[in-house]
Amino acid sequence: DAAINRIAAGEVVERPASAVKELVENAIDAGARRIEIAIADGGKTLIRVTDDGCGITPDQLPLALSRHATSKIDGSDLLNIHSFGFRGEALPSLGAVGRLTITSRAAGAEAAQIAVAGGAMEAVKPAALNRGTIVELRDLFFATPARLKFMRTDRAETQAINDVVKRLAMAEPFIGFTLRDVSGGGEGRVTFRADPESGDLFDALHGRLARILGAEFADNALKIDAERDGFMLTGYAALPTYSRGSAVAQFLFVNGRPVKDKLLVGALRGAYFDFLSRDRHPAAALFIECDPHLVDVNVHPAKSEVRFRDPGLVRGLIVSALRNALSGAGH
Ligand code: ADP
Ligand code: MG
Numbered sequence: 001d002a003a004i005n006r007i008a009a010g011e012v013v014e015r016p017a018s019a020v021k022e023l024v025e026n027a028i029d030a031g032a033r034r035i036e037i038a039i040a041d042g043g044k045t046l047i048r049v050t051d052d053g054c055g056i057t058p059d060q061l062p063l064a065l066s067r068h069a070t071s072k073i074d075g076s077d078l079l080n081i082h083s084f085g086f087r088g089e090a091l092p093s094l095g096a097v098g099r100l101t102i103t104s105r106a107a108g109a110e111a112a113q114i115a116v117a118g119g120a121m122e123a124v125k126p127a128a129l130n131r132g133t134i135v136e137l138r139d140l141f142f143a144t145p146a147r148l149k150f151m152r153t154d155r156a157e158t159q160a161i162n163d164v165v166k167r168l169a170m171a172e173p174f175i176g177f178t179l180r181d182v183s184g185g186g187e188g189r190v191t192f193r194a195d196p197e198s199g200d201l202f203d204a205l206h207g208r209l210a211r212i213l214g215a216e217f218a219d220n221a222l223k224i225d226a227e228r229d230g231f232m233l234t235g236y237a238a239l240p241t242y243s244r245g246s247a248v249a250q251f252l253f254v255n256g257r258p259v260k261d262k263l264l265v266g267a268l269r270g271a272y273f274d275f276l277s278r279d280r281h282p283a284a285a286l287f288i289e290c291d292p293h294l295v296d297v298n299v300h301p302a303k304s305e306v307r308f309r310d311p312g313l314v315r316g317l318i319v320s321a322l323r324n325a326l327s328g329a330g331h
Helices: 002-012 016-029 058-064 090-097 154-171 201-213 215-219 262-271 311-328
Strands: 034-040 046-051 099-105 112-117 132-138 176-181 189-194 221-228 231-238 250-254 257-259 284-289
Touching: 002 090, 016 034, 016 046, 016 090, 016 132, 016 154, 034 154, 058 099, 058 112, 090 099, 090 112, 154 176, 154 189, 154 201, 154 250, 154 257, 189 201, 201 215, 201 221, 201 231, 201 284, 215 221, 221 284, 221 311, 231 311, 250 262, 262 284, 262 311, 284 311
Parallel strands: 034 176, 250 284
Antiparallel strands: 034 046, 046 132, 099 112, 099 132, 176 189, 221 231, 231 284, 250 257
C-alpha cells in the first residue's frame, strides 16, 4: 500500500542519484547494450532511463510496480544475489514518491505503458515503442514534501548523478552509456558518453578507464589479476604518480556492484602506504568476484557497503596483489 511504499522509499531512494542507480541497474539486468539517461534540474523534475533490453510484457507491467514482485530471485535464497538491487523495492518505491511512467516492449509482445503517481496506479494502456524500456520519473518526492527539503542544489544532485553513472559505466564496459542534461528543454547537453567497448574484458576495461579517467591514467595503470581462496581480483591500479588529492578516482566493485566500502578503501590505502603521502589517494578500478555466499551486499539497500565473511583474506589479497604490481613496476 502507498504508505508502506513511501516509508520503504525513504530506505531505497535517498536522492535523485539513488533513483538513477536503481533504474540503470534495472536496465543492466534487462540485458541492455545501450542505456540513455536524461535528467533535468538535478534529477528532481525528470529522470528518464531508456534501454534496449528485454522489455516487460503488458501483463507483467502492474507486477513490476508491486512490492517484492521481482523477476530476479524466488526469495528462498536472499544471500545468493548475483544481479542488482534490493529485490522488488525500487519501482514501487519510486512510484510512491514521484510520478513514474513505464513504457516497454518485450520480444513478441505489444508495447504498453503504465503510470503511477504518489502510489496511485493507472491501468495498462497500449503504447508505441520498437523495443526495450523507457522509465520516466518526474517530480521525485512530490508526494513526500518532508523529503523534498533534504534535496541539495541542482548542481550537487547533478554531480552525484554523474558519479553514479560513471561508476556503473566502469563496471559495464561492454554497455554504452549516454547521460544528457535536458534542463533547458529539447535535446539537452550530453554530459557523459561512453560507447560500448570491445575486445576481451581487460581491453574493454582499459578503454572504459581511458574514457572515464583519461588516457593518461589508462596508459599508466598496472594490470591487476590475482586470485586467492575463491576471491578473484582484477582491474587496473595507477602508478603512485597518478594519485589524486581526493578519492574521486577510486572505483571498487564487488560481484559487479559499485561499493564504497571502508575495508576495501583501507586495503587500497594500505597497498600504497609506502609510496604515497597521506594527503594523496591512489587511483584504481578494482573488481572483486567471489561466491555470493562469501559476501553480504545487502547490508543496506541504499548504502554501498558490503560485509565479507573473511575480511582479512580480502584485505590481504588486495594489499599483496597491488604491492606486487607496484614493485614489478620499479617501486
Ligand atoms: P528488482 O530489480 O529488485 O527486481 P525493481 O522494483 O527494480 O525490483 O523492478 C521490478 C521488476 O520490474 C524487475 O524484477 C523486472 O522484472 C522489471 N523491470 C524493471 N525495470 C526493467 C527494465 N528496464 N527492463 C526490463 N524489466 C524491468
Ligand atoms: Mg531493481
